[in-house]
Amino acid sequence: MMCLKKYFTEGLIQVAILLSLVGVRVDVGPYLPASHEMILGPTSTLTQTQFHNQLDGQDLHPKSVDLDGFFTARRLLGWVRSLDRLRVPSSELETWLVRREPDALVVGAPGQPASLEGGAGGLEVHAGDQVGSVMRSSVVAGSDYGPIGEDNLDTMVPLLRRSHEEEDKDEDLYEEDIDTLWQDHSDRGRHQWPEGGEEELLVGDTWREIWRDGGPSYDRANRELAQDLSDQFASLEAQSSMSFQECLRLLEDTFPFGEETEPSDPVGVDLREASEEDPTPVRELLLSPLSSHWDPSLDLEQQWHDILAIMEPEDMDLGRDVMQSGSIQSSSLMDPVHQDVSLQQAILPRSSQDSYPFNPSFEGSVPLEAPLQLALLSPSSSVPDFDLNLTFGPSDLTDSALPLALNGTVGNPMPSIQSSLFLEEPVLPSPLGSLLDDALLDELSFQDLALEEGFNQTQASQLEEELDSDSGLSLTFSHSPASPSGSEASYSSSSSSSSSDSSVFSEEGAVGYSSDMEVIVEREEGAVGGYSPEVSKMYSTSYQKPGHFNNLPWLEQVGHDHTYNQPRATSPRQGKSLKLPKSCYSKPYKHDISDKLWGRDERRARTMKIPFSNDLIVNLPVEEFNELLTKHRLSEAQLKLIRDIRRRGKNKMAAQNCRRRKLDVLFGLEEGVEGLCRHKARLLKEKAENLRSVREMKQRLSGLYQEVFSRLRDEQGRPLPTTDYSLQFSNDGQVLLATRNGSAIEQNCKPHKKQKDGKK
DNA sequence: AACGGATGTCATAGC
């Protein structure tokens, strides 16, 4: 059945290709994204979660009447993409960045070129990186678009032009905001990836140069290319006599296929192979309809570069939101090894409230001329099985136009911005299936995220928290062993110090964990208000040494020792949030005694207006601790409380260590006992074996005695009576024949056998 | 309500 469906799907796609090639009006406009999204990137990209919200909410409810159109459109979009894909000689990786925006409007600093009005979701195409992977921030069309966009299908070109007008207006502000934006993103990015070090900084600077120097020119290229695209679309529409939708509906009637049709990858493969065999004519035929309208005079490679260049500022424009969603992908994309991961990460929703530090080093420093890497997700990856389009829904419409346009040139060495994954789009089983897949995708993606090595735990936690904001699972997940380990370990010992990995607890990340009012209280009263730069400095110098935890191997064994090390590890680089809420540490555990007890001291601290966190009080080295006290005007009561907190905190850890050692001793004794028992059993076995051996030897000796004695004869040749004689063995090995009365009759110093022979 | 485990806290010793 599946094969049949696949067959129909493939056939349908091929028919669609042929129809488009023979001149049948293929009105792709309605299914293409607004041009401003294609060219300028999204002004507001929506996350998967947001898409869910739209599905579940007012904009697009799964049961809404627009679902048919919605899924039909998505299916059609898959065909369109498949057309585009046909000419791609090899696979490629497309990463979708999905994030949540509070609204569908402009995000980012004013004057950014991608800032558009209209409230429509935008498509952000983050094209280019050093490995050539095309990172795309996916979009779910905003409410203005509706599920399928049939009502706003004609808005593409106008929107495109309007976007340029707005760019013109904003151009003056453009450069002015660069520094601010850069600074903001740079700072946040470095916070987010402290391990990036100088290299990151260097990359970021390079990116900044591109952004600053190339921005206006990219704007111009943007306008030119956008106009070009709009003209081509208009031309295409004019030349067509049949709407694309009508064509596809006709095809669907002709080739009824199940909704569960498998992805039609084979189509793409076959056609691609065909195109490789006969590059020129076949590939011409297999080009998307738009290809015929592509101006051959254009230097497509240059245009490609322009496109990429245009998108660069958009990344910056969306700096904040891009970072919210794309920082991870950026880092991942820098490393081909993480491509799968990045793709998974790309589907994670993000909340606009979370301001992930924007790390421009990854986004912007990508050389445009860098060869794009054709990377298809490995079959082993869990991602390819995902129907990503199930997640993105209407947003998928937004990624067709640009790829089609860009792919219009035969032999263009630059891979198109399109995803083979989208061939799976037509297989949308049902709205329910889509939702289920979305949920599954969310879950799996997050698991993969968390598992991914190098992934920022804070980001994972935040992402997961947002993702599960309504599931109640976020905290549990965020406190997976990997997450709190740093905090626990960091607090386990004064020598270990806290926050060995400051990136684990970014400011937002730490707060993100909080779910109770204590965080607010702490912000208002203690940690925030009382924190001083000196504290930060000291803390940073004392607790940022890498490998702190490595010196505490036992910490790894204290996985169940939930409270020993739970004292809050805080990021020394975090000026505001020096302590994590107690809930961060005790959530996963049954007993929250430590939570409450810590809360007691913390409440005391708040009551006494202690200007720094208990973490700091407990974990600071004594020198820095005293320095901290001297730099604050504290009353005697405050000082006493602080010292008590420190004492109790340290003693608490000591007590836990002591108990842990006790347990270790007990375990060691238990093992010793077990070993002794094993040794005892072994000895008993040996004893039994020895006894058995002795018994056998006695039996043999007895037999031998009988045999020897039976062969003995007296002078008359008669057998010796056993009642009168017996054989006796001396210690020196001699065998004597003795009478029963004790007198030895015969002595033979020779060995036993010779003695017998002699007797004979 | 008693019981036991887990944990925090105090007092004290030792380094």
Next chain:
DNA sequence: GCGCTATGACATCCG
């Protein structure tokens, strides 16, 4: 003498 750790003893909470 100070700071820290280790540890016994005790208190408290909770299942």
